[in-house]
Amino acid sequence: MTNIMKTKNIRPAKVILLTFLLFFTLSQTLSANKGLEIAIKSDKNFDGYEDSSSEMTMELISKKGDVVTRKLKFKRLEVPGDGDKSLAVFESPRDVKGVAILSFAHKTEPDDQWLYLPALKRVKRIASKNKSGPFLGSEFSFEDFSFQEVEKYDYQYIRDEEYEGMLCHVIERIPLDPYSGYTKQIVWIDTEYFLIRKIHHFDRKSFHLKTQLFLDYEIYDEAYWQPHRVVMNNNQNGKSSILSFKEVKYKNGLTDRDFSQNSLKRSR
Amino acid sequence: MRTICTIIGVSLFSCSIFSEVLGELILENRSFFKEGYLNQDKQHSSFTFSPEIYIEDGETIFHFKSKFRKDSQDTNRNLLDIQELYFLSIGESKEIKYGVSKEFWGVTETNHRVDIINQTDFTEALDGEEKLGQPMIKVSFEESWGNLDIYALLGFRERKFFGKEGRLTLPVIIDKNESVYESSAKDRRTDFAIRWSNYYDQLDIAISYFSGNSREPRIIPIDDAYSKMIPLYETIDQVGLELTYLVGSLALKAEIISRSGQGERFSALTAGFEYTQVGIFDSRIDLGWILEMNHDDRLDSSPSILGTRLSLNDAYDSQILSGIVWNKVNGEVGFLLESSRRIGDCCLLSIEGFYFDDRDRDNNEPKLFETLLDDDFLKLEFTYYL
Structure with missing residues (x-):
């Protein structure tokens, strides 16, 4: 009798706990699934782009409002089944003119990266894991420039909310790469085109370090959306960097040959 | 640049060409x-000018770069050199280069043992990274099995040595006119x-093979009296x-x-190895480490080198290098401290200090720095990009 009583007493609690746990894990899985789904949909925007080229201007704005400018050329190539290949060539300031970085991104493996130093005419293999450092003294880090392959993050769906007049999915993504400078990113993706509109970057101390805005999207070849301005605001030091894109071209007919060591040596 | 493109372009090529005229002072x-x-002066100044023209028209590249240097003390440090003067023709998986050019081989930072295509100009820089142009025909293949470069090196460039008035001080005075x-075939x-x-x-x-005139000469006496x-x-x-x-993030190199x-x-x-600590002390400063060891069968002992590079990652790309x-x-020990930063968009300023010492003058080991012990110096360098 007492046994029955005990079981009877315990049973409802267990059921509630189990249901709660089940619901919790289920909702966790569901929100993870939903987060991943949104990320995949957003990534699909670039399926079949083949290749693209652009000229970038980067403005580094100090806390006082002083501006210095950097210029670079950027080319990338879609590699079906793997990460993309890219070539960035610095144009200004003059002392780094001709310096170039060739990257072969991979979905889960570390990226392959070579640096070209024009003064010595040297090609140097570099560790792509040093990705959390500032890019050309800007508020962007090297990893902000690398391709954000879907496989490189874990996702959680958080909520839907209005942002700048657009209904957006808000998802959280956690970089799987231990060498990432970020512990967490909150990403706003609009529900109409599935384009990234805003990212909050959290540093290793889980401090909301930087806010990245993707502005002035334009469509190319009726298929590929390209932001023409990307702003990175650093909440800690008050500096910001603005990346502007010009001469954006898709499907230039680029091939692996345009992303080889020899092409790196003659990049201008 | 557009105007030059138009002027040359309309008359010679279609104007899909890309061209640049650059210069460095x-x-x-x-x-x-x-x-x-040898009682040389304390102050040594020099002036270097390097104009450059680059024209690219689809599959063909023309590149010209020369270097002119005038030294205040040492005529042996004067230079008029063609660094680049070549046509490069780019094929589907093959490139052919005709003319004068520079080619770098190697992976280590402090010593370049494998690098052999060009003559090294140690009078300009002690790091062995300044070169003289080399006439060549080079054919490059780029295939799935790797890159293959084949060179015919047409003619030879002799090494430059500091003169009697110049510094650093060499252990012997070398008469390069009697090499x-x-x-x-000599230098032909x-x-x-x-x-x-x-x-x-x-x-x-990379695996390489070279057959020809040694870029690195042996220094020999002209007669038994060691007169020269x-x-x-x-x-x-x-x-x-x-x-x-x-x-x-560790790079092992050999x-x-x-x-x-x-x-x-x-x-x-x-x-040795190269390793970079990104964002030290939670700042945006990177600290790079290089440790390299040497061995040479010809020498009784070879030095090791430890270097650090502090990159401030600021808008001026400020760096402090020590070795x-x-x-x-x-x-024997030597110290190097170098600091550089950009000034505006046009210029670069660098300050270097070198210090040579022998911590054990009484041992009977062969010395390399013997004549350098009075050659500690500070170098100030200002570069203006045109």
Whole structure:
């Protein structure tokens, strides 16, 4: 009798706990699934782009409002089944003119990266894991420039909310790469085109370090959306960097040959 | 640039061409703390100008770059050199280069053992990274099995040495006007080189072979009385191996050569690592470490080098480089401190300090720095980009 009583007493609690746990894990899985789904949909925007080229201007704005400018050329190539290949060539300031970085991104493996130093005419293999450092003294880090392959993050769906007049999915993504400078990113993706509109970057101390805005999207070849301005605001030091894109071209007919060591040596 | 494109373009090519005219002006002053071993002056200044033209028209590239240097003290440091003057024709998987050019081989930072295509100009920089242009025909293949470069090197450039008035001070005065060659073709010899390179995951590898006039001469006395020393350029065969292997953010590197033709066959090695700590002390400053060790069969002992690079990652790209060279067998040490930053968008300022010491003057080991002990100096360099 007492046994029955005990079981009877315990049973409802267990059921509630189990249901709660089940619901919790289920909702966790569901929100993870939903987060991943949104990320995949957003990534699909670039399926079949083949290749693209652009000229970038980067403005580094100090806390006082002083501006210095950097210029670079950027080319990338879609590699079906793997990460993309890219070539960035610095144009200004003059002392780094001709310096170039060739990257072969991979979905889960570390990226392959070579640096070209024009003064010595040297090609140097570099560790792509040093990705959390500032890019050309800007508020962007090297990893902000690398391709954000879907496989490189874990996702959680958080909520839907209005942002700048657009209904957006808000998802959280956690970089799987231990060498990432970020512990967490909150990403706003609009529900109409599935384009990234805003990212909050959290540093290793889980401090909301930087806010990245993707502005002035334009469509190319009726298929590929390209932001023409990307702003990175650093909440800690008050500096910001603005990346502007010009001469954006898709499907230039680029091939692996345009992303080889020899092409790196003659990049201008 | 557009106007030049239009002027040349309309008359010669279609105007899909890309062209640039550039220039670099360097003012340098080296201040030595003491008069030299041979009573050379304390102040040495020089002026270097390098104009450059680059034209690219689809599959063809034309590149010209020359270097003119005038030194205040040492006529041997004066230079008029064509660094680049070539046509490059780019095919589907093949490139052919005709003309004068520079080619770099190697992976280590502090010593460049494998690098052999161009003559090194040590009078300009002690790091062995300043080169003289080399006439060549180069054919490059880029295939799935790697990159293959084949060179015919047409003619030879002799090494430059500091003169009597110049600094640093060499242990002997070398009369470069009386250099001798083993090859009867002397400096007209056509040398041959080939290099294969590829990468496999985290490993980059290159194997090379060179046959021809040694870029590095042996210094020999002209007679038994040692009245004069002259460079002897022997015909050598050299096999080289270059390796870079990445382990996380650590890069392990090695360069190995085996050379015959200068007395007994010998091997030499430089090996070490490079590692960068990104964002030290939660700042945006990176700290890079380099440790490299040397071995050379010809020498009783070789130095090791530890270097650090502090990159502030600011808008001026400010950097502070330091290096210690030490040879624990003969007791010689050297220090280098270099700091550089950009000024505006046009200019670069760098300050370097060199200090040479012998911590154990009484041992009987062969010394390399003996004549350099009075040659500690500060170098101020200002570069203006046109």
